Amino acid sequence: MSTYLVNVTTLNSSTRTGWVDEPNIRGSWGILLPCVSTLLVCSWSVMHLNLPAKSSSNTEKLIPYLYWCAIVIFGPELAIWAAWRQLMSARALKREIEEAKLTSYNFSLTHAFYAVMGGYAFDCNQSFDSEGEVFWSKTQRITLTPKGVLLLASCGQLPEISAQNIADKSKVDELGKLIACLQAGWFTVQIITRLACHLPITLLEVRIVGHVLCALVLYTLWWYKPRRIEEPTILKGSWSAPLAAFILMSSHVNAAPNSILPGFQAEQQHAEVMALKFRVMPDGSSVHVQSISDDEHEMDNLDHALQVRTKTGMSLMYEEEIDLEDTVVDWKGQAEARLRLACLAIQKYSAVRTLLRRPICGEDRKYATALAAYPEMPKVCRKKREREAMLQNVSPWLELGPHGTNVQHLACHTASDWPHDGLVRTTGGLVMGTVLWAASIAFSAVHIAAWNAGFPTEAEAWLWRFSSMYIGFSGLLWAFLHVMAELSATLWWNWYDIMIGEASQVLAMLVTALCSMCGVIYILARAYLVVEAFVELRSLPTMAHAIPQWSVSIPHIG
Numbered sequence: 001m002s003t004y005l006v007n008v009t010t011l012n013s014s015t016r017t018g019w020v021d022e023p024n025i026r027g028s029w030g031i032l033l034p035c036v037s038t039l040l041v042c043s044w045s046v047m048h049l050n051l052p053a054k055s056s057s058n059t060e061k062l063i064p065y066l067y068w069c070a071i072v073i074f075g076p077e078l079a080i081w082a083a084w085r086q087l088m089s090a091r092a093l094k095r096e097i098e099e100a101k102l103t104s105y106n107f108s109l110t111h112a113f114y115a116v117m118g119g120y121a122f123d124c125n126q127s128f129d130s131e132g133e134v135f136w137s138k139t140q141r142i143t144l145t146p147k148g149v150l151l152l153a154s155c156g157q158l159p160e161i162s163a164q165n166i167a168d169k170s171k172v173d174e175l176g177k178l179i180a181c182l183q184a185g186w187f188t189v190q191i192i193t194r195l196a197c198h199l200p201i202t203l204l205e206v207r208i209v210g211h212v213l214c215a216l217v218l219y220t221l222w223w224y225k226p227r228r229i230e231e232p233t234i235l236k237g238s239w240s241a242p243l244a245a246f247i248l249m250s251s252h253v254n255a256a257p258n259s260i261l262p263g264f265q266a267e268q269q270h271a272e273v274m275a276l277k278f279r280v281m282p283d284g285s286s287v288h289v290q291s292i293s294d295d296e297h298e299m300d301n302l303d304h305a306l307q308v309r310t311k312t313g314m315s316l317m318y319e320e321e322i323d324l325e326d327t328v329v330d331w332k333g334q335a336e337a338r339l340r341l342a343c344l345a346i347q348k349y350s351a352v353r354t355l356l357r358r359p360i361c362g363e364d365r366k367y368a369t370a371l372a373a374y375p376e377m378p379k380v381c382r383k384k385r386e387r388e389a390m391l392q393n394v395s396p397w398l399e400l401g402p403h404g405t406n407v408q409h410l411a412c413h414t415a416s417d418w419p420h421d422g423l424v425r426t427t428g429g430l431v432m433g434t435v436l437w438a439a440s441i442a443f444s445a446v447h448i449a450a451w452n453a454g455f456p457t458e459a460e461a462w463l464w465r466f467s468s469m470y471i472g473f474s475g476l477l478w479a480f481l482h483v484m485a486e487l488s489a490t491l492w493w494n495w496y497d498i499m500i501g502e503a504s505q506v507l508a509m510l511v512t513a514l515c516s517m518c519g520v521i522y523i524l525a526r527a528y529l530v531v532e533a534f535v536e537l538r539s540l541p542t543m544a545h546a547i548p549q550w551s552v553s554i555p556h557i558g
Contacts, residue, residue: 042215045180050117050415076214077439083221089423102153118415135337145422148410154351170226210446245341437475444472467525
């Protein structure tokens with residue numbers, strides 16, 4: 001029979017008490033402090049964030065950690081979703097590089113995570129020839145996304161860096177992790193003990209159990225991700241300027257976003273190059289630069305050429321068999337310098353030309369763009385393999401058309417911790433899309449388990465139940481819609497049109513209104529669960545203060 005620090009026969013399980021002091025009983029501080037300490041320790045120690053911006057102050061480095069700690073506290077399933085997307089992108093990048101044998105060394109999952117977190121970057125003061133022409137000055141550092149790293153590897157220019165070197169740069173807090181594990185373990189044992197002794201558990205303790213489980217999931221997802229690296233690997237060499245210029249011109253770093261839901265949809269943007277058309281000699285011979293007019297028919301007289309049209313209307317032609325170094329062209333400004341260098345990369349690297357190939361037909365172009373953005377496109381939406389193969393060989397011409405739907409997302413200013421279009425996406429979209437909602441359902445289930453807990457008032461009880469059920473319902477609803485999109489091509493394409501801003505205005509406004517309303521209710525429900533967990537401490541069942549005596553001998557915080 002268990003021994004308690006308080007004589008339980010003097011406690012009436014049907015009565016409630018206000019704030020209770022220690023030390024002769026489990027006081028209110030004895031409930032609050034272990035919960036808060038467990039929450040903070042687990043939330044802080046689990047964070048594996050991406051590299052900070054160059055020359056960030058200590059305060060600027062601290063802010064993202066505080067921000068993500070708040071995310072873990074108020075919406076842990078969002079952190080799980082972000083970690084899951086990072087893991088899937090890292091695995092996809094590793095698989096792409098290994099299958100194509102793009103590196104001479106073992107490109108491990110740690111390397112892939114290093115790429116995901118912004119570990120490879122160009123630096124304007126270090127990467128390029130100091131005597132060369134300036135083609136970029138907006139930011140000093142250009143961070144590659146995983147897609148940019150994959151392109152670099154495909155061009156044979158990804159530098160070798162050992163896993164040990166990455167580990168040396170990583171600041172893994174082993175002591176902090178040990179403390180977090182001990183604290184979470186002690187807290188879990190305490191909850192199990194109270195259940196075994198039929199002692200009540202507070203709503204705050206119920207919530208912390210959910211956070212401990214989420215922390216365990218996050219530890220698992222980020223197991224191979226380095227932690228607190230502050231400086232990336234700077235890419236250097238004579239090859240760097242042309243590739244950096246191309247990456248800048250075809251990425252959203254230089255783009256103007258056009259989005260109704262920034263950060264949560266396929267961005268429709270204008271890259272710096274408005275239209276780009278090219279034909280390349282099979283033998284890779286040199287090309288010549290000359291100014292031409294915008295008349296399309298002039299291309300008809302050339303067998304192998306490359307044409308670039310910028311947003312300012314300048315049009316340039318690249319022909320075969322004349323060395324660029326012998327060509328005198330009046331380039332003006334950094335934009336023209338980027339253009340010239342980018343075209344050098346297009347000529348030199350077949351991987352760049354492969355990346356740029358798109359079909360001409362409008363319908364086929366939309367399909368190819370959607371497939372490139374969402375390789376997990378449902379089978380019901382896919383064209384036959386023969387048709388897909390034909391699309392990729394329809395013409396060696398590229399158009400970054402007037403709507404900019406072919407922005408490549410190869411670089412960014414700093415690596416975002418939120419999922420973004422620069423991540424290497426995988427197939428299996430049904431699994432990827434339901435992870436967020438599965439985490440939401442699981443977290444909801446933890447709160448629903450407190451359905452019959454003794455609440456201070458009946459109104460609080462039903463608000464708790466509604467909030468828990470609504471969060472679970474939201475997860476089930478979106479998971480159901482995701483499954484339906486996998487089965488219905490019409491639904492998937494309608495949703496894609498909404499995401500890129502091409503759906504009818506009425507449909508877009510309706511969906512936006514519904515999502516906004518549901519989102520506001522979701523946020524209010526999450527906020528209520530957090531607030532009520534603390535507010536309940538003002539009036540707890542008397543037996544909530546009873547505690548088995550042996551449990552206090554276990555080392556813990558609070």
